[in-house]
Amino acid sequence: MVNYFQLAFRNLKRRGIRSYLTLLGIFIGIAAVVSLITLGAGLKSAVMSQFGISSTEVISVQAGGLNSYGPPGSGAINPLTIEDVEAIDKLGIVEKAIRRNVPSGKLEFNNLVGFGFATNILDGDDRRFIYKQIDAPPIAGRLLKDGDTNKVVLGYNFYVDKAGFGKPIKIGDSVLIQDKKFEVIGITEQKGSFIFDNIVYMNEKPLNDLMGYGDKVDIIAVKIKDKDLMDKAKEDIEKLMRKRRNVKQGEEDFEVSTPDAALATVNDVLGAVQAFIIIIASISILVGAIGIINTMTTSVLERRREIGIMKAIGAKNKHIFFQFLVESGLLGLVGGLAGALVGMFIGYLGTVGINSFLGASAQPQINIILLLLTLAGSFIIGAIAGITPAMQAAKQNPVDALQS
């Protein structure tokens, strides 16, 4: 058995550049699939961060019917109110419901004006809940505390001069928000999300005083007592909100999103990306398989004499068939192996790239079993492509083959 592989390997080596060119299709296909698998977690974290999903335990409630662009929940026709927050908070299944506001406004620094979003940080226990939900510890300075009035914490992009103010904003700098002066006391770490990396964190009272949103609420963040009751909690909240907003089932002007729903959306996006790559990979592998058929057919024609010699010294048809089958399988396997190695490298680089660009900490995923299956698959694809040429080789008449 080993000798068939040795022989096959020698023959592939002998054909040099032609073997490598034949491998290309399988190589590209497998590299695409393996890089996709290796990138898996990185890709997911990239998409999740762009969706602003940072916690998997919180239900969010938003008013529907947006009439302007902005962060989730802002600019609704019939906004949520503080009474809604209190009503949800009183549900038995709910541990805590808090208001979240994300008003837009003007920020001035270095004689430049920009428009962006701010978000409110509540006092006491609610503050801890929000910080946990946002999950953005400071990389400079500190986060806001109860009683901070003329102070703000900024997202990462302000700190690295990506917010459009001509220079980085540092701890201790003053910025004008809606023409009022605030001191920058902290910068949060990179989240990889456009919203969170460009946001201004401000305590509830000064922000409300400044923006005047009063009782209006953009998002209600709801923590559930038991994570397993997420769906039940969603139903209860929907029922309550339908009653409060006087709408029938199916005509809701609000949206209650569970983390599962958000994750499902992420998975949909990932699924589409993966489907696209898999289609490209499949086409590439198909082209590779056709290449193997072509190369092996040529090889049978070129090696007729060798086939004749082997038959003269006792090779049966099945030996010749097996020899050529192993050879074409090996073409697939070598292509697959090279593709898997390059794919893992691309996946690794991609993950490092995503991590550094988005500030995520995803790990490259190397699934050994899947990798072995990929290699076995490439061998099988090669072998299947080699069946017809191998049959041609086996059927050669020894006298004719020796005379060629």
Added chain:
Amino acid sequence: MKKNKDLIRLENISKIYDLGETKVKAVDGLSFDVSPGEFVAVMGPSGSGKSTSMNLIGSLDVPTKGKIFLDGQNISYLHESDLAQIRGQKIGFIFQNFNLIPNLTAKENVMLPMMFQGIDEFEREDKAEELLKLVELSDRMDHYPNQLSGGQMQRVAIARALANDPDVVLADEPTGNLDTQTGENVMKFLLKLNKQGKTIILVTHDSDLALEYASEIYWLKDGKLEKVTRKKAGKWVKLKK
């Protein structure tokens, strides 16, 4: 002289090649037999049917008419896989142009026929080394054919032909691509094998070679057996066939 039990017997063999409108009779009504331990030459000019005869004796091809017996077994109309089995076990081929597999070393070339007989790798390796020693190529075992001279390549081919300890060695113009001295050395090897009991069938157009080394010569002409001569007490006598 009374012969031993025949190792090879051809009974009224014909081989006709169908080339569409024309049919070519390469061998026509050929009969002869070879006993174990003989050194036989099949002689004839180009087109006399000696290569076709060799293919038939070597079970590389089957006759259109007639019967071929190898060691008592009728191999005339066997399936290709059965013929391959017979070739592998009972016949060793030596070709004019050596026919070594270029991307295998001398030792691997000698091991190859044993692989097709399912012999395990260690045994194959030992036997190959032993045979290469026999043909005085111990120092060239790991050389590839393109690193060997013509004579060395033909000696590797002899070692390969002996790999499965066949009943008969079929040598088709074994000196055809070699200079005189090297050709002589190769023939001496074949003679040595014959003296050790191996049956040798030499197919050649070179009458000097046949007369010098063979003990019996089958002279072919136009696909037919013209005459048979046998060496008796150092002299060639024509036998009635």
